Amino acid sequence: MRRVGFVVNPIAGMGGRVGLKGTDGKVEQARELGAEERAPDRARETLDVLHDVDADIELVTYGGPMGAALARETGFExxxxxxxxxxATTAEDTRSAVRAFLAEDVDIVLFVGGDGTAVDVAETVESVGEKTPILGVPAGVKVYSAVFAVDPRAAGHIVATYEDTERAEVNDIDEDAYREGEVRSQLRALARVPVATQRQASKQISGGTVEGVAAGFVDAVESGVTYILGPGGTVGQIKSTLGFDGTPLGVDLYRDGGVLVTDAAESEILDHLGERNIIVVSPIGGQGFIFGRGNHQISPAVIRQSDVEIVASRRKADDLGVLRVDTGDRDLDESLRGWHRVRIGRFETRLMEVV
Incomplete structure (x- = not known):
């Protein structure tokens, strides 16, 4: 029987859809902007799968919103x-939970959160000299580390069925710098994780030139269309070619030669949608996600009212092979799976599969 230590950071990801690009030190502001907790739903989805795959799993968890209530809801005792x-839960609560799990000799620590939570879990395991594996359920705004499953359902399957482990990177970034448009990534720990194809890779920070992609996109811009321009360097080059300084890690709206909104939250995007809307996104290097990592403002409600255009340099497309989505809406994720045309140059496109 596998013993699983399960802990939830209930505030993880709250800042995403309201445009805060993270929740560290911003919980009250996120609530004032109307943010809702995202992590509990992600946790519940993981536990449902875990229970269905192996109901004999022995779950060790922490009280209240950090795991116990959700565990009982999904059929565990x-x-x-x-x-x-x-x-109000804190990082120290997470660390205390992990220390308690290790004292109970759990076989794996399953946590729900983002990169900050991953750091808390990994550093705690390392500090007590344990080699217990960990696995993350992605619920934060920033999910750059290689210790996460690609989505909540995958996390449940992995924990129930994994047979071997390997080492993986835990990265985190400076959220204040991130909000100013600069990515400062730091390797914080190396953790043991399950070997699984449904675990995401570590985000690659660097990228190649994308001038040709941007020029080709701008050549094809249509009047009357609202363009929802996502974060990242590739789309940032498109913004520059369109003639404005975009928000490097935020979402900007453009129509008919003018900028409608910069650094838009989900509500602002919905308010400015027109008769035809096109979301422009580039996959995250090393991972392939086009939705669900760093662009939660582009919510399921926005996606359902828009077409999607994917752009990537040829090198990034070669390295990735496939694309991924994790919108938090399973039906929408299924509808997005399949083959999509990706602009990889001024005139060139390539078919890539969302898996």
């Missing part, structure tokens, strides 16, 4: 080894 000190 967990062993609860502690609880957070107050109503």
């Amino acid at each position: 967990p062993a609860v080894v502690g609880s957070p000190d107050g109503d």
Whole structure:
């Protein structure tokens, strides 16, 4: 019987759809902007799969919103080894939970959160000299580390069925610099993780030139169309070619030669949609995600009202092979799977599969 230590960071990812690009130190602001907790739904989806695949899993968890309530909702009878000190959960609560799990000799620590949570979990395991594997359920805005499953359902399958482990990188970035448009990534830990094809790779920060892609896109811009321009260097080059300084890590809206909104939240995007809308996104290097990583403002509600144009340098397309989505809406994810045409040059396109 496999013993699984399960912990949830309930505030992970709250800043995404309201345009905060992270939740560290921004929880109250996110709530004031109307943000809703994202992590519990992601956790519930993982536990549903875990229970269906192996109902004999023994779950060890933390009290209240950090795992126990969700575990019972999904049919588990967990062993609860502690609880957070107050109503608002903290990084130290996560670390305390992991220490308690290790004292209970769990076989793996399954956590729900983003890169910050991954750092808390990995550093705690390392600090007590353990080699217990960990696996993340992606729920944060930034999910750059290689310790995460590609989506919540995959996490449930991996934990129930993995047979071997390997080492993987845990990365985190400076959120304040990220909000100013600069990515400062730092390797924070190396953690043991399950070997699985449904685990994401570490994000590659660097990229090649994309001038040809941007020129080809701008050549094809149509009047009357609202363009929802996502984050990243490739789309950033498109913004520059269109003649404005875009938000490097945010979402900007453009129509008929003018900028409608910069650094837009989900609500602002929905307010400015027109009769025809095109979302422009580039896959994350090393991972292939076009939705669900760093662009939560482009929500399922936005995607359902828009066409999607994918752009990538030839080198990035060669390295990736396939694309991925993790919108949080399973039906939408299924509808997006299949073959899509990707612009890889001024005149060249390539078919790539969303898997």
